[in-house]
Amino acid sequence: MGSSFEERKDNKNDFEDYFQIDEWRIVEKGFSPDKNRFAESVMSLGNGHMGIRGNFEEHYSGDSLQGTYIAGVYYPDKTVVGWWKIGYPEYYAKVPNAADFIGIDVEIGGERLDLAQWHLEDFKRILNMQKGVLRREFTAASPEKDNRIEVSVERFLSLARREVAAISYSITPLEKPVDISFSPHIDGNIRNEDANYDEIFWEEVDRGVHSGGGQLTLRTKKSEFNVATAMRSELSGLQVEEGTGIEREPIERKKFIAENIQVSAERGQEINLTKYIGVTTDRDYKKERTAARAEDRVREAASCGYDGLLDEHVGEWQEIWRDNDIKIEGDKKAQQGIRFNIFHLNQTYTGHDPRLNIGPKGFTGERYGGATYWDTEAYCLPFYLNSKDDEIARNLLLYRYHHLDKARENADKLGLDGALYPMVTMNGEECHNEWEITFEEIHRNAAIVYAIYNYIRHTGDRQYLADYGFEVIAAVARFWSDRAHYNPRRDKYMIIGVTGPNEYENNVHNNWYTNRMAVWCLNYAFDVKNYLEKEHPERSEKLLSRLELTEEELERWRDITEKMYLPRWQEREIFEQQDGYRDKKLDKVSDLDAEDLPLNQNWSWDKILRSPYVKQADVLQGLYFLSDQYDRETKKKNFDFYEPRTVHESSLSPCIHAVIAAEIGYPHKAYELYLRTARLDLENVNRDTEDGLHITSMAGTWMAVVEGFAGKKAEGGELSISPMLPESWDSYQFHLNFQNSLLQVSISESGIDVELIGGDPLTLTIYEDQHRITRDSPAEVPLSGGEKRNG
């Protein structure tokens, strides 16, 4: 009957070895047109301000998902719904595919270069993660084979100048002298494949083109974001004096500008075109200046030159890797996997703009729309908190603070007090429209508060509570207070009609996780209130009065914390996921046939709902968040019951399970779970990488290593680690940013080595013992249990 995950995986994955194993690079050797969309996703570049998929610069008539995305720019796509329910949003905010700015069409001796038509003799597409550069190299012969050329292309989106991209495109004729025509262009005639009603999202505002470059300014319909894209092209490698013997002709039509550049090349002569691109939006400039600023950016870029820009950019990546890298020795696949995740997290969100957030697909595809899910607070924050400056995490918190009024409106729409943060959002307004999610998956509200708590204990920045935090915490507490009802028959408060993190149950009563986190939020609200009253009495008084927090309301909050109903299954000594879960037919995943998986592609929805199968950590999510409040035995009992019933059909699920498995002494299980996401996109495990990468789950992989294998915790604001070493690894090493200290943690068979590499000395607990770590005194501790921990 049953089959293990590994068996199923082996059965069908022909993507597993598609890319070569390399510690710093993703190498595609040989081109597979049928895997092009998949490779395009993997080869995406981003710099927080914009992103592009791994599309080709030159015309390509084969299958491709063209993708250019600008952070914070969205289109309100009219909602599609079969059966309207009161409270649904009118639109779904989507990241629109923006003007294609990488395009450089090429003709060789009058024949258009098109890798779908030309004969490829070799082909390499290489993502260099160390440098943040995408490179292609190939030799191609034209369809009639009368032209044969060698091409190498390199591009990057500058991390040093976020509005700048640069492309270096080189062609060498191999057989004979030829005329080469380059047509660098900006093409605004693009669409979204996932548009609800096949609408065109953009209209033209302005364009201009001249010898040397030009600009195209588009505006999104309805939301009216102006995005200006400018370009400038330079040729080099000519034997004649620069600028002579070249014909340049500007071309323009609706939503399109190009420059046609003709040049003759000798056999063996490498001709290089450098295209500088500037992309600006009216999110940063006045509408009327946006285009001029884009032209400024390309002018500055060109004067710096390709190599200069590249140096700056690589320098930024060096800094990122210095702080963010996880080094793994003895397992190149694992090393590549974790770096791939860290690389894309850094490409997606840099924290430079508190109006931005982390979309589930980042800048790598169209799916899901919106920018922000609870993924940010629940799964991504730990990565940014532990490996970035505090300001980055703080910006993620401020994003929600700025949306507080909209969250209040959202609660009001459902007839509730306080604030309900949206399930999916771009600007603070709810975008989702499935009642069981939009209206019922309200646990998301707790994650917003938990993120504040998590931020404070990692950074010690309690001032944040007075300035911003308490307003959010109080509004969420008020929501829980109204949403819970008192059941006099049982003398308990209950929260009914919810969907928990496990979305394979809908409209349940008393989801343990939701109820538990609601109580936690209310208790935390009291903690913070007490702190403010003590440390910021004036601010506190002002806040309480502005929020109109009455004694009566606080009394109800207190009452709820004392009398919340938390379902338990006494005989099994576990928490019950929700009322009635125990009445299901309690099969395990191992009882399933392999062909039933994934359930969401094989079973009708009702069959999934009435099954015992858990989509993602639910009770265990609560035990993860509130880890310090539950002992190991409790975690073990709940893990032993729920994990065998969890299908992990959310990419956010395995990491939480991995962390708990590591803690309760299941190292093999932890490693198995870690593997499910570590190379999720590199090996196209879910068969949907072509739609874009699973950006938010990448942070979960980081979590599985640092919080799972290394057992890092921050309970009560005290840092501790409790490392194990996965069997197949020789060692691993990472940095930890904690409060005012920066640590380097190295774990190998020979022991644990923790060094202070920046900031203040601190006390670190390793396993059970406290160690004072200063610049001069690192901690050196033997690995507990050694390999047995993974046995």
Added chain:
Amino acid sequence: MGSSFEERKDNKNDFEDYFQIDEWRIVEKGFSPDKNRFAESVMSLGNGHMGIRGNFEEHYSGDSLQGTYIAGVYYPDKTVVGWWKIGYPEYYAKVPNAADFIGIDVEIGGERLDLAQWHLEDFKRILNMQKGVLRREFTAASPEKDNRIEVSVERFLSLARREVAAISYSITPLEKPVDISFSPHIDGNIRNEDANYDEIFWEEVDRGVHSGGGQLTLRTKKSEFNVATAMRSELSGLQVEEGTGIEREPIERKKFIAENIQVSAERGQEINLTKYIGVTTDRDYKKERTAARAEDRVREAASCGYDGLLDEHVGEWQEIWRDNDIKIEGDKKAQQGIRFNIFHLNQTYTGHDPRLNIGPKGFTGERYGGATYWDTEAYCLPFYLNSKDDEIARNLLLYRYHHLDKARENADKLGLDGALYPMVTMNGEECHNEWEITFEEIHRNAAIVYAIYNYIRHTGDRQYLADYGFEVIAAVARFWSDRAHYNPRRDKYMIIGVTGPNEYENNVHNNWYTNRMAVWCLNYAFDVKNYLEKEHPERSEKLLSRLELTEEELERWRDITEKMYLPRWQEREIFEQQDGYRDKKLDKVSDLDAEDLPLNQNWSWDKILRSPYVKQADVLQGLYFLSDQYDRETKKKNFDFYEPRTVHESSLSPCIHAVIAAEIGYPHKAYELYLRTARLDLENVNRDTEDGLHITSMAGTWMAVVEGFAGKKAEGGELSISPMLPESWDSYQFHLNFQNSLLQVSISESGIDVELIGGDPLTLTIYEDQHRITRDSPAEVPLSGGEKRNG
């Protein structure tokens, strides 16, 4: 806080007195353009084969919902859904608005008659329910007031010749002689307002027009139903010899045919145009003959003449009223209301074609699509069973029998054995696409079986079980057996993840009604199996072998009947609607503010779901169906608990409550509930009559009178009545068709009088006592409790 239904109703209903009170007619006196759609719905005509809304024949530029519908003809409109779930249907079968055949454009002295532009001096639109005729009379002056005419129009859809309609259109110039131009036409350029993607549903197949008439044949796209509409027009009232002095000009264009007929009329001279219409479909004829048959129909009709056709038609209605009428004395409003309901039920479904069924809006609007809901079995069948020949009800049963294979496919799609009848269907395939309904509202399956049981006990036609019934019963039993699971912890079977009749709860566990009816179905399957084995051993053996019913399977069925979990709330001595219902905040409807109602127009869906409010009879639906298995006390306790929490936001709800209220001695409550649907559409109580009439709930009104006030039951195949007399009525009278007897039941203050007016003598229980009723010995019994029963 609270407010009664009556108060709320008084607050806002400006439709209440729109039509004049008349025992046999619906009279609209004076024209209100803003209520035109409402009046058009009320004034709909139908004859089982086709139907038309009360639209005007002549051009009307004001607001109107043009509606012409042909029974059994549907268009598969591509599904709209926000979030696709496995198992959803690809399309929603919709009744397409068909070619408008009533159209007769009129010009008077070159000015087009248009009631939105002309000055109306008086206006009457009268639906004569006794005769099944719609009549309009008005005097109108042209915009410049230089023409003034008197118009009277009459039309009907023949009950005697179902493919024929006839219109008599008369004009009398009032001021001066004028040229009159008639343009009778057939217009296929129509759309559905509720088309999902604004598609045009029809394409032209053929057309032809000549002096005297023509035909237009259209075909629905995708489903490819051919519908031919032919017309023929005759003038009369001319002083010159017929046919002279008249100019006739055929006109045709794409999907449109017309004839322009010009004639001069003296002041005071009434000119009459009679338009005969024939409508045929390839459901009844070969595609290539459909048009010719439509032309045959108009030729035959014309040779019969308008008056001859009308006589035939009125004769049919006389027969219907003889058998179907409910006479109420002392309350004209009630009389009009009940006749309106009976009239439309007879217009919608005549039982002549087992491929047809009863759409929730009949032929009066576009909404809901599909033709068949569980409404048919649960609410409509009793009306047809008790007041029509047995064959009519039998055809309703056969409709489902013919869809059995599709119901098997439907269950298989959800991964289940046996058969699951669709929530909404036209041809047996599921059309609905809300997971909580489509996949979870599975109780509908029980109603299909219950209808068979109900049919047998009313007709005694047990042969039906052998021929058709058992196959359906066994397939449904098999579904229940697979859908229930055994819970070893409680040693009970459970059915989880369902939506009960109360659609204001979704995805609940152990809905009492669903579980109870599942057990009932399984028990009935055994009863029928035993009967067949005894009375039809050969057929029985064949059937059991064909259905592959093993002893093992039957053992499971038996086990389920013995161990089904049926939630009870012990302390309150009631059945619990579903697991966890008692944990809700158990407010009553009287706790609501008036502006909260109806909830489905004012509350977000999650608020409705977590409220205690019941949309329609749920536990009480079970007590109604299985009335003989529960005592009065049980009914009373459950009614007392659930009724005050029921918002009756389905028009199907009050009738069930009325029947039970009457039985348990709440006559005032019964009458109040009866009133909620008796004039539902006549007074536009739900503010949606403009979309069409609530056809299926009309049968509920009949039920409230006969099963409620008169207390008619058929328990164990024995007829009984237990009448009360509503306070404001002097008397009421109806017929009952039961097994081989036809009874006339009269109830007044002076007593109950039951006469045998057809068929065999029978034994009837009145209150507690049995009466043998023959042709010569009617029963005469005093009214029990007299007026006190309504006190």
